Amino acid sequence: MHADEEAPHAFEESRRLTGPNRSSATPAVVLVPLGPAARDGAAHGRWLAQVHVMCKALGWPAPAPRVHLPARAQGDRVDVMLAFAAPPDSLFTATEVNEWAWERAAAVHPAQADAGFVLAQPADEDAVQHFRQRAAAERSRPLARLLDAAETKGLPCLLDDDTLSIGEGAGSVVYARAALPLPMDVPWPQLHSVPKVLVSGSNGKTTTTRLLAAMAQAAGYVPGLCSTEGVLVAGRSVLSGDYAGPAGARAVLRHPGVTAALLETARGGILRRGLAVQRADVAVITNASADHLGEYGIHSVEDVAEAKLVLAHAVAEWGTLVLNGGDSTLLRVASQLPHAQVARWALFAQRHDTHILAVLRQHGGSTCGVEGGHLLLSLHGQEHDLGDVMQMPLSLGGAAAFNIENLAAAALAAAMLGWPLDAVGQVLLQFGRQPQDNPGRLQALQHRGASVLLDYAHNPDGLAQLLTVARALKPARLGLLLGQAGNRNDEAIAELARTAASFDPDRVLIKELPEMLRGRAPGEVPALIEHTLLAAGLPAARLAHQADEEAAALALLAWALPGDVLVLPVHTAAVRERLLAFLAR
Numbered sequence: 001m002h003a004d005e006e007a008p009h010a011f012e013e014s015r016r017l018t019g020p021n022r023s024s025a026t027p028a029v030v031l032v033p034l035g036p037a038a039r040d041g042a043a044h045g046r047w048l049a050q051v052h053v054m055c056k057a058l059g060w061p062a063p064a065p066r067v068h069l070p071a072r073a074q075g076d077r078v079d080v081m082l083a084f085a086a087p088p089d090s091l092f093t094a095t096e097v098n099e100w101a102w103e104r105a106a107a108v109h110p111a112q113a114d115a116g117f118v119l120a121q122p123a124d125e126d127a128v129q130h131f132r133q134r135a136a137a138e139r140s141r142p143l144a145r146l147l148d149a150a151e152t153k154g155l156p157c158l159l160d161d162d163t164l165s166i167g168e169g170a171g172s173v174v175y176a177r178a179a180l181p182l183p184m185d186v187p188w189p190q191l192h193s194v195p196k197v198l199v200s201g202s203n204g205k206t207t208t209t210r211l212l213a214a215m216a217q218a219a220g221y222v223p224g225l226c227s228t229e230g231v232l233v234a235g236r237s238v239l240s241g242d243y244a245g246p247a248g249a250r251a252v253l254r255h256p257g258v259t260a261a262l263l264e265t266a267r268g269g270i271l272r273r274g275l276a277v278q279r280a281d282v283a284v285i286t287n288a289s290a291d292h293l294g295e296y297g298i299h300s301v302e303d304v305a306e307a308k309l310v311l312a313h314a315v316a317e318w319g320t321l322v323l324n325g326g327d328s329t330l331l332r333v334a335s336q337l338p339h340a341q342v343a344r345w346a347l348f349a350q351r352h353d354t355h356i357l358a359v360l361r362q363h364g365g366s367t368c369g370v371e372g373g374h375l376l377l378s379l380h381g382q383e384h385d386l387g388d389v390m391q392m393p394l395s396l397g398g399a400a401a402f403n404i405e406n407l408a409a410a411a412l413a414a415a416m417l418g419w420p421l422d423a424v425g426q427v428l429l430q431f432g433r434q435p436q437d438n439p440g441r442l443q444a445l446q447h448r449g450a451s452v453l454l455d456y457a458h459n460p461d462g463l464a465q466l467l468t469v470a471r472a473l474k475p476a477r478l479g480l481l482l483g484q485a486g487n488r489n490d491e492a493i494a495e496l497a498r499t500a501a502s503f504d505p506d507r508v509l510i511k512e513l514p515e516m517l518r519g520r521a522p523g524e525v526p527a528l529i530e531h532t533l534l535a536a537g538l539p540a541a542r543l544a545h546q547a548d549e550e551a552a553a554l555a556l557l558a559w560a561l562p563g564d565v566l567v568l569p570v571h572t573a574a575v576r577e578r579l580l581a582f583l584a585r
Contacts, residue, residue, distance in 0.1 A: 010034045014099050016091040017274035018160070019246065020313035022306060023066045023083035025339060027274065029094045030083040037106035038080050046105035051084050054097050057128045058135060060087055070299040079299070088159070089144060093135040100127060142180040149183040156193050156279060158250050165250070167191030169224060169258030194258060195221070196277060197413055200265045200308045201286025201324075203462040204406045205244075207394070207441045208286055209264040211410035214431050216260040218423035219414075224258030226251060228266065229440070229573060233257055240573075245269025246276035253277070270310050271298070282413045283311035283343075284322040286406065288330045289461035290492065305333035312340040320416040322409060325349040325357045325367070346416055348408035350401055352376045368412040370404060375428065379415050386411055386425045393432030399472040400442055402465040440576050442469070445583050449562025451475070452583065454576065457569040458484075459492075460499040466567055467503040475565030478503065479556050482529060483511035483549065485571065486520030493525060494532045501536035505567075507559055508533060510545050511552035513571060550575045554582070 012032040021028050037043040044067045055063040063084035070079050082102060086094030104124075143164065150157050150166050158165045165174040171192035175181060195216075199209045206227045216223040217234065225232045226248030231239040233255050243251060244266035252261045253276075265275065288305035298304055308330070315321050321340065324330055325347035334340040345365065347357050352369030361367055361378050368377045368386075375386040389395050394403040407428055414424045431437050443454040451473055457466040470478060482500050484493050500508065510526045510533075517525075526545055533543060546552035553568055553575070560566055570576045 011099065011102060014095050015272065016095055017083070017272075018088070018091065019274035019276055019278065020310055021083075021274035022068070022271065022310055024064055024085040025313040026085050027088040027091055028083050028085045029091060029098045030081050031095075031098045031102055032079065032081055033102055033106070035106070040106075043105050043108075044080070044082070046108055047082055047101050050101035050104050051097070054101060054127070054131065055084070055086075058097075058131055060090070060094075061085070087135075089139045089147075090135045091138075093131055093138050096134065097131055100131075140177070140180075142182075143177065145183055146175075146180060146186070149186070149188075153188060153191075155188075155191050156277070158253055158276060160246075160250065163250075163254075165254045167193065168196070168253045169194040169261060170222070170256055172254055172256070174254050193279075194253075194261055195417055196253075196261045196263065196280040196282075197417070198263050198265045198275070198277070198280045198283040198311045198314060199286070199413075200267070200270070200284070200311055202267075202289040202304060202308075202459060203457075203465070204286040204402060204409070205264050205266070205284075206456070207403065207406045207438055208284060208410050208413075209262050210438055210441075211394075211406065211427065211431055212262045212413060214427045214437070215410060215414045215419060215424050216262065218427050219260075219419040221260035222257050223260050223262055224252035224255050225262045225264075227264040231255075242266075246273050249276035265311060267298070267304070267307050270307055275310065275314055277314055279316045279319075280311070280314045281316060281319045282322060282416050283315050283319070284409050284413050285309065285311060285324065285330060286409055287324050287327045287461075288333070289459060290495070301329050302333055305330045306337065309334055309337055309340045312337065312343050315343040320344050320346050320366075320413075322346045322348065322413050322416065324405065324409070325354050325360075325369075326351075326405070331356065346412050348405065348412045350404050350408070352378075366412065366416065368408040368415075370408070373398075375404075375408060375411065377411055377415055377421070384415075384421055386421070387429050392428050393430070394438070394442070396442070396444060396469060399469050400465075401468070402462075403442060435580065439580075440570065440573065442466070443580075445580075447557055447566070447583055448560055450560035450564040450566055452557070452560075452566045452568060454568045454570060454579065456571070458571065460495045463496060463569060464499050464502075466569065467500070467505075470565045470567050471503060473565050476563035477506040477561070477565075479507040479509070479559060479564060479566040480505040481509050481511060481549075481553055481556055481566075481568045481570070483513050483552070483569075483571070484525055484529070485513055485516035486518035486525055487516075490528060493528050497529045497532035498536055501533050501538050505538075506542060507556065508538065508543050509552040509556045510543060511549045512545075512547050514548055516571065550578060553579055557582075 012034050014031045017028045048065050051065045065084035068081040165172050199205045213223040213225040222234050226243045228242045228244045231243050231251045244264040249263045285308045290301050321343035326349040348368040352371040357367040366379050377384040390398050445452040455466050457463040
């Protein structure tokens with residue numbers, strides 16, 4: 001069914017979205033068309049018609065097809081995305097249907113391209129028979145019986161290409177799809193769900209997830225956490241690597257020891273595969289800022305916010321959507337998305353007297369923010385003092401404003417879950433004192449009398465927040481490690497460099513990331529960063545290059561004198577661990 005890439009109706013990729021996604025609350029398929037027809041609104045209309053006709057012929061539910069149009073073309077690329085909802089047991093077949101519908105729509109001769117002609121065409125009977133056979137072969141009766149039985153009992157299921165699990169964590173059972181039992185052989189009385197929190201955002205999601213895991217443990221749960229750093233259960237590493245997508249969520253929710261799940265949910269997993277879970281008790285979105293623009297149909301901050309707000313699809317009817325009340329773009333987009341409006345909202349911000357938080361409290365809603373130097377929680381009309389922010393290690397004496405937002409977000413989410421507030425307050429006053437609490441996220445260290453801030457800041461907003469903290473420390477000189485992965489576009493890389501230049505650093509070590517070139521030539525990203533820094537007015541004498549991240553960081557540490565502040569945004573976990581060992585020595 002795949003077209004030749006040279007054909008005008010070729011497509012770049014076609015994939016399955018196995019959970020809630022940007023297009024629908026249910027599994028879906030998505031295709032990125034290429035060629036002249038990709039720019040043709042009439043071709044999009046013909047695709048819509050073909051999808052409707054074929055799904056009806058196959059007896060599938062209404063597909064709700066959607067054409068995602070970027071705000072602007074990216075050079076010769078258009079990055080239109082064509083998506084429709086499909087039965088979860090027929091996603092491979094639906095992917096082929098999507099490709100067939102696009103090929104058929106794009107191949108119509110211009111003289112026949114009016115909508116009336118296309119809509120009048122009956123379903124292609126040969127294609128209908130082909131797809132019926134494909135769907136029948138894809139569907140599994142044993143799987144369908146188990147899914148139906150689990151739904152009847154109100155139990156969640158997790159399904160991937162090889163495995164089915166029923167229930168969650170300590171209340172789950174896992175089966176290979178090749179050896180499924182009969183419903184009567186499933187230990188139903190032992191199965192149950194566990195409390196689940198989804199956490200997303202452009203910045204702060206790993207710290208917020210780690211805070212929630214610590215609060216869960218303080219409340220008596222066995223926390224399972226997945227993030228860009230790996231999977232941990234009760235604080236112990238189970239898997240290492242980037243597990244902030246569906247694979248990480250499944251690993252947590254299938255672990256037999258887990259009694260509460262804290263699931264960092266990154267943009268990439270949402271857009272490539274959808275959410276792993278259908279229902280969550282709480283979803284937290286920390287913020288939305290410009291990052292990864294140009295990937296998977298994301299071309300603006302509003303698109304970023306919409307992608308993050310996919311989490312609202314999974315908020316259960318009893319659950320809560322926890323949003324940053326100080327992020328106007330996030331709130332505006334949320335107010336326009338029906339699935340986000342359905343959920344009950346709770347809001348956090350740096351200041352508890354932020355207008356929209358006050359309005360929500362007037363209507364009986366729950367909020368969290370700082371007032372009079374203390375973190376205040378208003379829970380269903382009752383106020384609770386969670387402690388002096390200056391005494392909370394993550395705030396760095398109040399200098400780390402973005403971490404204050406993370407503290408408020410985690411406290412509010414934990415409160416909405418009904419966890420004991422004394423346990424929540426205890427974590428707020430302790431978390432961050434030990435290096436293992438929050439590795440790689442605003443770790444404050446010392447080196448030869450200089451202060452070192454080790455962080456993951458990977459976009460302009462995150463870097464600006466980090467450098468604001470550094471300037472608040474009143475450095476004698478400010479040193480900065482600067483680099484970027486190659487999968488950002490030129491403007492995003494230049495904006496990162498302009499952000500750095502606006503803080504007037506005294507030394508910038510420009511690093512290459514050889515393992516993150518992602519299609520770029522070696523030296524291309526550092527050259528773009530240097531060009532932008534010079535254009536922004538930084539003298540060439542302040543700039544230096546190193547061929548890899550570790551060498552650049554060590555060179556900056558060798559430059560340091562007492563009273564300096566060094567800002568080290570480190571992308572690679574292995575490099576971070578070696579730097580921490582070096583600083584400890």
